[in-house]
Structures are given as C-alpha cells and as structure tokens.
Amino acid sequence: xxxxxxxxxSIREQSHQMEQKGVITPESLxxxxxxxxxxxxxxxxxxxxxxxxxxxxxxxxxxxxxDGSFGWxxxxxxxxxxxxxxxxxxIGRKVFAHSEAxxxxxxxxxxxxxxxxxxxxxNGRWKYCSGSTHATTFTANAILEKENGQGSGEAPExxxxxxxxxxxxxxxxxxxxxxxxxxSHSMVxxxxxxxxxxxxxxxxxxxxxEELLYKYPFLAFAxxxxxxxxxxxxxxxxxxxxxxxxxxGNEKVLAEIIEQTQEFARQKDAFYMVLDKSWxxxxxxxxxxxEMEQRISSECITAAKDSLSCGxxxxxMLGLSACMEDTAVNRTWRDLQTACQHxxxxx
Numbered sequence: 001x002x003x004x005x006x007x008x009x010s011i012r013e014q015s016h017q018m019e020q021k022g023v024i025t026p027e028s029l030x031x032x033x034x035x036x037x038x039x040x041x042x043x044x045x046x047x048x049x050x051x052x053x054x055x056x057x058x059x060x061x062x063x064x065x066x067d068g069s070f071g072w073x074x075x076x077x078x079x080x081x082x083x084x085x086x087x088x089x090x091i092g093r094k095v096f097a098h099s100e101a102x103x104x105x106x107x108x109x110x111x112x113x114x115x116x117x118x119x120x121x122x123n124g125r126w127k128y129c130s131g132s133t134h135a136t137t138f139t140a141n142a143i144l145e146k147e148n149g150q151g152s153g154e155a156p157e158x159x160x161x162x163x164x165x166x167x168x169x170x171x172x173x174x175x176x177x178x179x180x181x182x183x184s185h186s187m188v189x190x191x192x193x194x195x196x197x198x199x200x201x202x203x204x205x206x207x208x209x210e211e212l213l214y215k216y217p218f219l220a221f222a223x224x225x226x227x228x229x230x231x232x233x234x235x236x237x238x239x240x241x242x243x244x245x246x247x248x249g250n251e252k253v254l255a256e257i258i259e260q261t262q263e264f265a266r267q268k269d270a271f272y273m274v275l276d277k278s279w280x281x282x283x284x285x286x287x288x289x290x291e292m293e294q295r296i297s298s299e300c301i302t303a304a305k306d307s308l309s310c311g312x313x314x315x316x317m318l319g320l321s322a323c324m325e326d327t328a329v330n331r332t333w334r335d336l337q338t339a340c341q342h343x344x345x346x347x
Contacts, residue, residue, distance in 0.1 A: 007031060008066050015067045016326060018181035022174070023133050028070055037063070037074045038102040041081030043208045046089075047097045048081065053216055054272065054279050057228040064232025065239075068335030069181035071232050075225050076130040076182075077102040082221060083139065085214045086200040087162075089207045095137050095162065104135035104187070111142035111189065113159040119195040120144075122161055125171075130184040132170045138163045138187055160200050167192040178331075178338030216282060220293055223300035223344045224275060230345060231268055233336040234307035238264065240329040241314050244322060253317045260310055267306040274299045304345035311336050 003011075014025045032038055040056045042048025051059070056078065064071025080103030084092050095101065111124020126140050144157040171186040200206070208214060238261045245254045278296050282288055288296075311333045315322065322329050340346075 003031075003062065003066060011066050011070055012328075015069075015181075015328070015331065018067070018069055019331060022172075022180050023183050024069060024073055024181050028067075029134060032070075032074055032077070033099050036099075038077040038100075039081060039096070040078040041084070041213055042096045043084055043092075043211055046084065046092050047099070048084075050211065050213065052279060053213060053221070053224065054276050057224050057275060058272075060225055060228035061232035061235070064229045064339075065235040066232075068229075068233050068236070068332060068339065069179050071229050072179050072182050072335075072339065073131050075229050076104070079222065079225055080105070080137075080139070082214065082218065083200070085205050085208045085211065086160075086202060087206055088197070091162070091197060091200075092207060098136075100134075101136050102131060102134065103137045103139055104129045104131040105139035106187070107141060109141045109143055109156070109158055111140055111161075112145050113142040113161065113194070114145045116193070119193055120159060120161070120199070122163070122167075122189050122192045122194050125186055125188045127186045128174075128184045129170075129187045130182045132185045132187060133183040135165065138165065138168045140187065140189070160202070161194050162198040162200070163189065163192060163194060167194075176338055178334035178336070212282060215286060216279075217288060217293055219344070220278070220288065220296045220300075223297055226339065226342050226345050227271065227300040227303040229339050230304045230307040230336065231271070233332060233339055234264060234310045237311050237329065237332040237336055238314075240327075240332050241318060244318055244327075244329045248319070253314075256317060257314060260314060264306060264310055267303070271299050271303045301345060301347045304340050308336060308340045 011028050011031065014028055018024055036049035039049040040051040042050065044050050060071060060075045063074040084096065087095065106126035106129055108126055110126050111122060113120040113122050122142055124140065124142055140161050142159050142161060144159050167189060169188040171188050173186050174184040238257060242254065242257045245257060274295055278288055278292050281292055315333050318329060324330060
C-alpha cells in the first residue's frame with residue numbers, strides 16, 4: 001500500500017504543475033487507481049479494498065505528506081465508500097465496482113427535490129465538491145419540496161441523491177490559496193430526474209451491515225480522516241522547512257525545526273494511541289461509547305491544532321524568500337492552513 005521513493009518523487013515533481021492548473025495530473029491520478037486508494041472503504045465484493053480505519057488514516061497521512069492536494073483527494077474520494085451500506089448491492093455495484101469509481105459531493109442541504117412519479121426532480125447548487133473533475137458519481141442532500149409548502153415548525157425532510165456526471169454542471173469557482181489542485185468546485189443541478197433507486201437514507205441499512213468500518217460513527221470517521229490529512233501536511237511542511245534551512249545554513253532555526261519535529265512526533269503518537277483504542281473498542285463491542293466518541297473528536301481537533309502550530313511557529317523564521325508561491329515550503333504551508341479551516345477540525 002505504501003509508496004516507493006521513486007513514486008513520491010514523481011508525484012512531488014508534478015505538484016507545481018497541479019497547483020498551476022488547479023487539477024491533479026493524470027499520472028498522479030493513476031497512482032490512486034492502481035493502488036485502489038479510492039476504494040479503501042469499499043467492501044471487497046464490490047471490487048473494493050476494505051481497510052481498517054487506523055491503517056487508512058495512516059495512508060491519508062502519508063498521501064498528504066507526499067502532496068497536499070493529492071492527499072486531500074485520496075481522503076475525500078475514499079470517504080465516499082462509507083455510503084456503501086446505505087445502497088442496495090445492485091446500486092453499490094453500479095456506483096463502486098470499477099477501478100476508477102469515485103464519488104464527489106456535498107453534505108450541505110442546498111438543493112431541492114420535488115417528488116414525481118418514480119423519483120424526484122432536483123435543482124440546487126452545492127459548494128466544495130472536491131474531486132469534481134474526475135468523479136464518476138455525485139451525491140448531494142436536498143430538501144424535499146412539499147406541494148403545499150413547509151408547515152410551520154415542521155422539520156424539513158432530507159433526500160440524499162446519487163447522480164451521474166451527465167446530470168451535473170461543474171462551476172469552477174474553487175479559488176482558494178491552498179489545496180488548489182483539489183478541484184473543489186461547486187456542482188450545479190438543474191431539473192435533473194433522479195429515480196427512487198438512486199436515493200438513500202443514512203437511517204436505513206440496505207447491504208453490508210457486517211462490515212466493521214460502517215459501524216464507526218460518521219462524525220468520528222470524518223474527523224479522523226481530516227486529522228490524518230492535517231498531520232501529513234505538517235510532516236511535509238517540517239521536512240520542507242528543514243531542507244530550506246539546511247540550504248541556508250541557519251543553525252538556530254534548524255534547531256527549532258528539529259525540536260518541533262520531535263514534539264510533533266510525540267503528538268502524533270498520542271493521536272494514534274486513541275484512534276487504535278477506538279478501533280479495538282469497536283471490534284470488541286460493536287459500537288463506540290459516547291465517551292470514546294467525545295475523546296476521538298477532541299483528539300482530532302487537537303491533532304489539527306498541533307499540525308497548524310508547526311507552521312505558525314516556524315514559517316516566520318524562514319525568511320522573505322519562503323513567501324514565494326513556487327516553493328515547496330510555501331505551497332505546503334498554504335495547503336496546511338487551508339485544510340485546517342475545515343469546520344470539523346476547528347471545534
């Protein structure tokens with residue numbers, strides 16, 4: 001599952017190009033397909049690559065250490081596998097069972113679905129759909145439109161939709177200063193018909209209930225995934241900062257970087273100790289206690305803060321030339337800041 005030094009060098013050599021063009025290169029994408037990284041949480045009988053969560057988070061960390069956008073895309077793309085048990089086996093096979101299958105989408109309820117015979121007419125716009133330019137399937141949440149309007153005090157009914165690329169227009173509006181190659185654009189749907197079988201509910205299991213991964217609480221699953229990205233980005237930043245200062249011979253700053261790297265290693269160990277314990281608890285009991293869920297959430301937020309603090313402390317010591325956007329240390333610092341802005345990592 002790991003990467004050779006040659007593969008790491010190959011991806012990193014393409015980092016500047018990916019950032020400039022705002023999209024992952026076909027060569028880097030092929031590494032993901034070949035290693036089945038988008039299928040880490042897809043059941044094996046759907047041509048998946050089912051992986052225990054602690055191992056997968058370490059993979060996300062390593063992919064993000066290689067390149068920020070690369071790691072983010074692997075993490076988001078793999079995360080779509082969590083939807084498998086809410087689909088029938090037939091739909092799951094349609095969505096996941098081929099080598100390039102990957103979902104992009106949004107959890108926001110910024111669309112509407114009108115009930116019609118056999119399905120829904122869908123309209124909406126959803127932001128931050130990472131991997132939009134290579135997705136083979138799109139998912140989104142929409143509010144069910146009521147013929148007579150929403151009743152006073154009545155909670156809206158949510159429909160989760162599965163759509164094809166032909167039904168989705170990508171509005172290329174991802175214009176952030178970091179993670180530029182993630183193509184986290186908005187998806188726009190206008191008057192698309194989505195049949196009943198291409199919808200699902202997170203409260204209704206339809207297949208693969210026996211898989212342990214799908215019993216891990218979704219919030220904790222998402223937070224641990226993003227924490228893995230943040231830690232990998234901090235790893236790369238620390239490596240790049242050390243290389244940067246080695247070339248400039250500043251022993252004082254080098255000592256600060258080495259000290260920060262050692263402290264961060266201890267912080268990562270503490271995070272993985274809790275993550276491993278949570279997986280062990282799930283394996284033994286079939287669920288996580290509320291106390292463990294809270295502990296995991298807290299550790300993820302702490303991991304993100306620890307990751308970000310590496311850059312906050314060290315970047316001001318690197319000099320004006322580190323502000324040049326075409327340097328690895330600058331790109332990695334921008335990627336790290338961007339990833340840590342995710343709501344699930346800010347507490």
